[in-house]
Amino acid sequence: MKREHVAELFRRLRELNPKPTTELEYATPFELLVAVILSAQATDVGVNKATRKLFPVANTPRQILALGEDGLKRYISTIGLFNGKAKNILETCRLLIERHGGEVPRERAALEALPGVGRKTANVVLNTAFGEPTIAVDTHIFRVANRTGLAPGKTVRAVEEKLLKVVPAEFRRDAHHWLILHGRYVCKARKPDCPRCAIRDLCAYKAKTRE
Structure with missing residues (x-):
């Protein structure tokens, strides 16, 4: 994925969810x-x-x-x-x-x-x-990174390292939350919801769903 497309991808995800966080409930x-x-x-x-x-x-x-x-x-x-x-x-x-x-x-x-x-x-x-700009790669992020062409890799570690290189600094702190939520609710494993995907025109996935 081209650098300008990566930045646009995260701009769109940020616009949809300006302050993403984990869905796990915690206070400390x-x-x-x-x-x-x-x-x-x-x-x-x-x-x-x-x-x-x-x-x-x-x-x-x-x-x-x-x-x-x-x-x-x-x-x-x-x-x-x-x-x-x-x-x-x-x-x-x-x-x-x-x-x-x-x-x-x-x-x-x-x-x-x-x-x-x-x-x-x-x-x-x-x-x-603690607010560190780390990216935790779970199954959702691994799938989204490979499917979209954002950061393809054969292993979780390879995807993590590639994401840390390609994600612009301004998006890095929240990147893994955006990607997890996108994978969980839109770019789902069995049938991605491409018609309502905000980044579908930037995505390299060839088997996009139509409905």
């Missing part, structure tokens, strides 16, 4: 971190249903540790892979207290050293909680 960096860990292979809607019950009871590392594994599982058992996620969250809480005074670190290496936190989760926390 720690709540966001827990929600993102829970969201792996799960929907934001499902995670929000669980955390609406969990966070009023326990929303700090010490409070969640006090619940214990069985106590935490009672709140998150509706979410896929909840057994492993419970273990990761409890160990993450322990490490946050031991290494970071109970606070969520702002450094990528420190975040990725936490159980259940990979590069994508670290990018989400750095971007959404």
Whole structure:
């Protein structure tokens, strides 16, 4: 995609949604971190249903540790892979207290050293909680980047690196939110809604839908 088309793509997405953000519900960096860990292979809607019950009871590392594994599982058992996620969250809480005074670190290496936190989760926390211009590539962004020709790549990391190169600086902080929402609601996996797509004339996808 030509540089001027990339800029126009993000101008249009910004016009539709000037202040995009995650659909996960959170009030603190720690709540966001827990929600993102829970969201792996799960929907934001499902995670929000669980955390609406969990966070009023326990929303700090010490409070969640006090619940214990069985106590935490009672709140998150509706979410896929909840057994492993419970273990990761409890160990993450322990490490946050031991290494970071109970606070969520702002450094990528420190975040990725936490159980259940990979590069994508670290990018989400750095971007959404701390305002860093990172781009977290999930399945939606991977699909949109390849389908449109914005930043084609065979791996998630390749797409992330290409996006960081091609997305103009003024759009970089919000880029991953715009692309996730576009992939979730318009450029859907099975049948993209091309007729109501704001960037369809910029998109390289050849099999555009007509209705």
